[in-house]
């Protein structure tokens with residue numbers, strides 16, 4: 001089994017996703033559900049293939065599956081979800097057989113997925129872009145109240 005499949009099956013990830021789903025039951029903005037995680041994984045992988053960005057599928061899928069697991073901490077304790085997410089991801093990645101250098105790269109990508117910086121690594125930029133492209137802002141009824149800047153919104157057609 002690929003390591004990212006083990007991440008998808010990890011009981012902690014499943015439990016975080018359940019808590020997030022409960023908290024987001026009445027959310028009018030984008031939800032952070034499995035559909036979103038998979039969309040981010042697929043889009044990031046397509047971009048990596050198209051643009052020949054040298055990041056493996058095993059790393060891309062792990063980062064995409066784990067990038068929002070800190071959301072519950074943000075809802076309940078006000079901790080930015082990329083910071084809590086990177087911390088929580090570390091243990092799951094270890095359990096799934098990722099090596100220390102791979103864990104460093106994945107958690108770095110998670111930490112960078114919310115705000116774009118030119119100084120970011122290719123992997124950080126990849127996760128940031130895929131996260132934004134995964135959202136169909138052009139069809140969103142809550143777009144006017146959304147706190148995303150116009151640069152972040154995906155008003156085109158998602159790949």
Ligand SMILES: [Fe+2]
Pocket residue numbers: 032036040067068131
């Ligand atoms: Fe996300």
